[in-house]
Structure formats: C-alpha cells, structure tokens
Amino acid sequence: MHRTPAKEPKHGPVFQFMRSQHLFRAETVLRAVTGLRAMTAVGAALIMVLLLLASVQGAGLQSAQRGMHAPIKPTEQVPLASSHGEEEREIYGQLAQTVTSFIGEWLVTLDDHTPITVVLTPKTDVRKFKKRLPEPGTWLKAEGILLPDGRLDARRVRPDDSEPNQVVVRLKPSADPNATVQALATEYEMSVRAVLTSANIYLFITREDEEEKITHLLSDDRVWWAELNRVSRVPTGSPYRTWKWGSPADSSYVNQQAFEQVNLAPVAGVISGTDVTVAILDTGVDLEHPALVEALDVISGSDMISDTDRPDDIGPGAAWGHGTHVAGIIHAIAPAARIMPLRVLDTHGRGNTFILAYAIEYAAQQGADVINLSLGADCDSRTLTETIAAVVAQGVVIVAAAGNDASPIPTCPASLPGVIAVAAVDEQRVRTSWSNYGPWVTLAAPGEGITSTFPLGYATETNISPGYASWSGTSMATPFVTAAAALVLEQRSAGKIQASVLEQLTTHGIDISALNPLPYSVGRHLDIAAALVLDEPQEPPAVSHALYLPSVLRR
Incomplete structure (x- = not known):
C-alpha cells in the first residue's frame, strides 16, 4: 500500500x-x-x-x-473489600427511570440488562452530580454493600462519564520532557501511567479528586491543557439488543440482500482490498473463527483491555461479539484486506478515550490504512480530537458510527474533521428509526438485520447455532463503508483513482435525499461499484437463500 x-x-x-x-x-x-x-x-x-x-x-x-508493560484498562465491575468485613460492589449501568431526589431508591439497568435497585441515603456521596439530578439513560457507577434482598446500599454514586482519579495532560514543549513530567508528578502528588509520545500527552493517576487536580494543572505554565479521561462505549439504543440467529453455514451471510443494496456484485472477485490493512478498534475479534482466521493480522500489544497480544472477543457481556460481527462485514466485502483487531472495549462495550486515542495512533504506527470505529466517545476530549487529526493528516482513513440515538446532535468520533460518519438505513434506503442523522453525517449504509460472523464461544454457552448472527445498528453500517474504503485504496495504489477516499465514496454515492428529507438527512447512500474503476462488466454471482430462526431479545 x-x-x-x-x-x-x-x-x-x-x-x-x-x-x-x-x-x-x-x-x-x-x-x-x-x-x-x-x-x-x-x-x-x-x-x-x-x-x-x-x-x-x-x-x-x-x-x-x-x-x-501495564494495561490502562477501564475500571471493571469487581467486588471490593469493606472495612466492616462485608462485600462491597462496584456496578455500572443506566438509570432506568426518572428520579426526583438524591435520597431514595434509583432503578439501574446493568450492562447485561439486569435491573438493580440502588439505595441512596443522606450519607451517600453524590458530589459528582453537582446538584443536578441525572436523566433516564444516564450511565452511572455505584459503589456500596450488596444487601440480602439484592439491593445496593450505595456509599458513592457518580456519573460514569470519566475514569475516576485519572487526568490526561498535554505538556508544552520543553528542553527535557522527562524532567518536566517527573516534576509535575512530584509537585501534584500524581503518578504517570502512560504517554502518547507523538503529542506529549500523559495519563496521570491522582489520589485526590481528578477535577480539582485539573483546576490546579490548568494554571501551571508547563501545561497546555488538562482534561478528564472520558469513557467511550459501543453505541447503544434499541437495535443493540435485538438478535436473529441463522444457520451455522455461511450462505445467508454471503448472499444477504445488504450486499446487493450497496452494489457489491460487479466488484466481487475483481477488487478485493489487496495490500490494504484495516484496523478494527472494538471488543476484539474471535481469533479462531474459520471465516476470519486467514485474514487476521494480530500485532503485539493489541489487547489494550487485558494487556496481552491476543485481542480475542471474549464474554460474557452485553457487547460480546460486537467486534467479530464488524470484522465479518469487512471481510465479506474486502476479502483480501488484512484485518488488524485491537481490543479497546471490554465485554460490556466500555473503554476510555485515552485507550482509544492510543489504539488509533498505534494502529497507524503499525501500518493500518483504514480504521473502523463502531463506537462512541466524548466530543469534549482533546486527547481524541488531536490524535485523530494527526492520524488523518498521515493519510489514514477513519470511518465511525453516527450512533443509535435517533438524534441530530453530532457524536464523536464520527463528527470530527476528516472522519467519515456513517448512518444506518433499511432495505428501502430509508433512515432507520434509531439512526442518528444531520448534515454532519457523510454516508448511509445498510444497518438493519445484518448477518455476519459471531464468536463460536457464544454458541457453546447458549446452545445457539454457531458462527453467524444478525445484528442492527450504525455499528453494522460502518464496516460497509470501511470495506469500500479498502477497495478504493487498492485502486488508488494502482493509480486508477486520484481522488481521496472520502471524495470518491461521496461523489459516487446515491442521492437518497428524497427518501430522507430534511432534517433527517443521512448523506448519500454507499454505491461500491460506482466508486471503483471497472475494466469490464462482471457477471454477478449466483444467489442462494436461507431462512432465519425467530428473533431473540437478550435481556
């Protein structure tokens, strides 16, 4: 490449x-x-x-x-020791209903969709809410004692929007950066956990409140900026929990209507993503899946959650299989492209912006040509914004999911400059009811009922047909565009296309504005064959059909 x-x-x-x-x-x-x-x-x-x-x-x-040498994995849900000998728990989940007071019972839905009642008393530490009650759907972290009746007697409850006791700092240039960072660590009683060397950005661990520490750091002449280490997640929403299972054979995966919808047939077997590397930053990939194993390019340090060299898509958890599903879509469209999986989200779909920024930079450093981000992160993160800007400037293509909130509000990283933002449409090329939309969206692709690869281990534990499943979301629409970008890059490398990937895909996309009038615009619809230079018309492959089993709702 x-x-x-x-x-x-x-x-x-x-x-x-x-x-x-x-x-x-x-x-x-x-x-x-x-x-x-x-x-x-x-x-x-x-x-x-x-x-x-x-x-x-x-x-x-x-x-x-x-x-x-050491992972910077996000905080996990683990038992904690209590000073009274009782078992203390940490939980993460979404507020399930409207609350009217910081004293009383809050119903929270955990990552695996199990409800739990969190009991708040006058002694519960709720300072991080800054006297503003959270709205339903807000992600929370609660710590406390698990009561015999299953409720959590909360010692502390806070929004789960940033990692506790972590501060990300960008230092101003200096003659001796090592001396500067060590001096800061000593003066502010912090320790250095990790560094993005290309941008002089450091992750510090602090014993004190991270927001108070940031206030002091911002007044230090050696500091360019300081911010919280924000949480990143797999896009949630109504399509996230709906699954449909099919045959263990791959016929329904290979021949699904979505490939016809993006006009893949004229390209199949002609342009396949040769010499292109696609990095998938997600929950990992099933490294033993027979449909993917030959395409994988596993690099050292690629599991940034567990700090190993095996970015395996493991469970159980609400996001188990997400990365494997994304990988299968890319492989079906660009079968010759190398897939570089990097695990930046845990099995519940949770990570943070520092891990994500590192993975983006590391993927580019290791030769990734395209990066797939079927996830969301905080738009206020300068760490992520500046890292993406630097990588895009190197010529790396970044494709990201627009999100599943049925909202026109720009999400990140999809709406950041230079990133291709992807919305989801149905078989009629109409925006799905849950896909985000707006002028910041670049392209639309199929995102409803997409069949793709799925971890074999999930089938073993749940007695489900192994290997393949259907999932809906902008996370599924995104890899269609990512794979198309890989095909364009192959032809750019051969000198057949001069335009940028972004320009080539958008210019040759299908105008679907009549189907998605303002304000529900989702950009042009992906048309793979139109975006490529074909020497001769190709015969489309024969299509077979397979029946699906009934839909299953994971609770």
Missing part, C-alpha cells in the same frame, strides 16, 4: 507505559535526602539534585526501552 508500517519507531513504541517504581523514584530520593539530618543543607541539596538527575535520566531511558 501507499503507507509503510513503522514497526520499530525511533523512540520505541509510540505509546509507552511507565512502571510505578520509576514514577515514585523522585519521592524516594526526597525522603532519603530528608533523612540526612547530619549533613549540611548545602550538601544535602547537592546530593538531591544529583540523584534526581540520575533518576529522571534512568526512568526516561528505561521507559523508552520497555514499551507496553
């Missing part, structure tokens, strides 16, 4: 994790110097300076050589 992967960056991996023993070395030195009471003040100060210089240089050198 036109981009050469940089497997060994000049300064080590673009994203470096730093171990705690190096982060607190400056504090150890200070404690040691304080203990030298017999020395003169001048002598102690001189030794402190020398030791600090050695510490900073050693930490910088070792961190650059080390690469990734």
Whole structure:
C-alpha cells in the first residue's frame, strides 16, 4: 500500500507505559535526602539534585526501552473489600427511570440488562452530580454493600462519564520532557501511567479528586491543557439488543440482500482490498473463527483491555461479539484486506478515550490504512480530537458510527474533521428509526438485520447455532463503508483513482435525499461499484437463500 508500517519507531513504541517504581523514584530520593539530618543543607541539596538527575535520566531511558508493560484498562465491575468485613460492589449501568431526589431508591439497568435497585441515603456521596439530578439513560457507577434482598446500599454514586482519579495532560514543549513530567508528578502528588509520545500527552493517576487536580494543572505554565479521561462505549439504543440467529453455514451471510443494496456484485472477485490493512478498534475479534482466521493480522500489544497480544472477543457481556460481527462485514466485502483487531472495549462495550486515542495512533504506527470505529466517545476530549487529526493528516482513513440515538446532535468520533460518519438505513434506503442523522453525517449504509460472523464461544454457552448472527445498528453500517474504503485504496495504489477516499465514496454515492428529507438527512447512500474503476462488466454471482430462526431479545 501507499503507507509503510513503522514497526520499530525511533523512540520505541509510540505509546509507552511507565512502571510505578520509576514514577515514585523522585519521592524516594526526597525522603532519603530528608533523612540526612547530619549533613549540611548545602550538601544535602547537592546530593538531591544529583540523584534526581540520575533518576529522571534512568526512568526516561528505561521507559523508552520497555514499551507496553501495564494495561490502562477501564475500571471493571469487581467486588471490593469493606472495612466492616462485608462485600462491597462496584456496578455500572443506566438509570432506568426518572428520579426526583438524591435520597431514595434509583432503578439501574446493568450492562447485561439486569435491573438493580440502588439505595441512596443522606450519607451517600453524590458530589459528582453537582446538584443536578441525572436523566433516564444516564450511565452511572455505584459503589456500596450488596444487601440480602439484592439491593445496593450505595456509599458513592457518580456519573460514569470519566475514569475516576485519572487526568490526561498535554505538556508544552520543553528542553527535557522527562524532567518536566517527573516534576509535575512530584509537585501534584500524581503518578504517570502512560504517554502518547507523538503529542506529549500523559495519563496521570491522582489520589485526590481528578477535577480539582485539573483546576490546579490548568494554571501551571508547563501545561497546555488538562482534561478528564472520558469513557467511550459501543453505541447503544434499541437495535443493540435485538438478535436473529441463522444457520451455522455461511450462505445467508454471503448472499444477504445488504450486499446487493450497496452494489457489491460487479466488484466481487475483481477488487478485493489487496495490500490494504484495516484496523478494527472494538471488543476484539474471535481469533479462531474459520471465516476470519486467514485474514487476521494480530500485532503485539493489541489487547489494550487485558494487556496481552491476543485481542480475542471474549464474554460474557452485553457487547460480546460486537467486534467479530464488524470484522465479518469487512471481510465479506474486502476479502483480501488484512484485518488488524485491537481490543479497546471490554465485554460490556466500555473503554476510555485515552485507550482509544492510543489504539488509533498505534494502529497507524503499525501500518493500518483504514480504521473502523463502531463506537462512541466524548466530543469534549482533546486527547481524541488531536490524535485523530494527526492520524488523518498521515493519510489514514477513519470511518465511525453516527450512533443509535435517533438524534441530530453530532457524536464523536464520527463528527470530527476528516472522519467519515456513517448512518444506518433499511432495505428501502430509508433512515432507520434509531439512526442518528444531520448534515454532519457523510454516508448511509445498510444497518438493519445484518448477518455476519459471531464468536463460536457464544454458541457453546447458549446452545445457539454457531458462527453467524444478525445484528442492527450504525455499528453494522460502518464496516460497509470501511470495506469500500479498502477497495478504493487498492485502486488508488494502482493509480486508477486520484481522488481521496472520502471524495470518491461521496461523489459516487446515491442521492437518497428524497427518501430522507430534511432534517433527517443521512448523506448519500454507499454505491461500491460506482466508486471503483471497472475494466469490464462482471457477471454477478449466483444467489442462494436461507431462512432465519425467530428473533431473540437478550435481556
């Protein structure tokens, strides 16, 4: 392809994790110097300076050589120890109904769609809501004691919109960045967890309230900006929970109507995405799925949730299979493209913007030509905005889901400059009732009842026909466009197309404005064959048909 992967960056991996023993070395030195009471003040100060210089240089050198060593995974739902010997729980879920007070019972729906009652008392810490009651659908994190009747006696409840005790900071250029970051860590009692070296962006862990820490950092002359580490998620909404199961054979996957809708037949077997690498940033991919295994390009450090080299799509969880399903759509349209899975969301579909920004940068560093983002993140994240801008400037194509909220409000990363935003339409090319819309949407593609690959392990646990399933959402529409981008890139590399991928796909898309009048515009409809240069008309492949089993609603 036109981009050469940089497997060994000049300064080590673009994203470096730093171990705690190096982060607190400056504090150890200070404690040691304080203990030298017999020395003169001048002598102690001189030794402190020398030791600090050695510490900073050693930490910088070792961190650059080390690469990734510790995960920056999002907070998980795990039992916690209580000072009274009772089991304390952390839960994540969405507020299920309107609440009128910060005292009383709140009904919360967990990731697996199980309801739980959270009991708030005058002692419950709700400061993060800033005296504003949350609306139904708001994601929450609650900590407390699980009562015998199944309710949660909450010690703390907060919006689950950012990672607690984490701050993302971009430093201004300096002669010695290592010294600057170590000085900040010491002065503000923080530790460095990770760094995006290309942009001088650091993830700090703080013992104190992260918002208070940001307030102080913003007034520091060494800091360009500081922000919360926002949570990112698989797009939710009504289509997210609806499943339809088919035969374990792939006939209904290969021959589904959606491929005809995007005009794939004239291209099949002619242009296939040769020498193009597509990165899928999602819940991972079933690494053993027979339809995908030969197409996978698994790179080191690609599971950023569990910090392993195996980005497997594992469960159980509400988002189990999401990445595998996305991968199958891409592979069906661009079968020769290499698929690079990076796991940035856990099995419940939860991640954070720092992980996402790192994965985007790392994928580009490892040679990805197209990046599929069937997920959503906070639009206020400068970390994500600046990372995407840098990667797009390198020529990498980024395609993202518009979201499933039936809303015209721009979502991110889909609405960021240079990103191709994808909405979902039905078989008649009419916007689905749940797809987002608006002038910020670039293209529309099929997103309702899409059949694709699914983890074999799910079938084993649920006694369902293995290997394939149908799912709806803008997450499913997005990989149609991602795969089309891979086909365009193949022809751009061969000199047959001069326009950019964005220009080529939009210019040759089908005008569906009459079917989706304002304000419900969703851009042009994807037309794969029209966007490519075909030497001769091709005979469409024979089509077979298969019946589906009844729909299943996961609860």
